[in-house]
Amino acid sequence: MRQRIRKIDRILKVQQHLQKEAELKLGHLEREASELKVAQETLIQTMNDHETLHGLFVDVAAKRLQGLASQASAVDRAKVAQKAVTIDKAMQAKRTEKMLSGLRDQERRETEKKDLASILELLAKGASASFP
DSSP states (O other): OOHHHHHHHHHHHHHHHHHHHHHHHHHHHHHHHHHHHHHHHHHHHHHHHHHHHHHSHHHHHHHHHHHHHHHHHHHHHHHHHHHHHHHHHHHHHHHHHHHHHHHHHHHHHHHHHHHHHHHHHHHHHHHHHOOO
């Protein structure tokens, strides 16, 4: 029982590590999405500023904006997939944690039963020893 608990505990630690890693990847994707959004907004503001460009670089800016939009949609798809992975890893860790808790409770109950049996055995031996 002890060995099984140690194995499950190690599995739980690995699953928690994988969960944190998935959360970090999701955080990186969210940051990348916000950076792309800021870049798009900046480019749109620059395109709207008539004094700066005078229409000279509109084609280049439009292509760049289109490229940013395609990158943003790819990052959004990756975010959706990573959210699913993150939730899956969290659920795996939670199930393992619940299993570990159940095993620890079972071990505690078995230990209590053994202790109670040994106490009862000592009391039974003590009672017969006191009467000649």
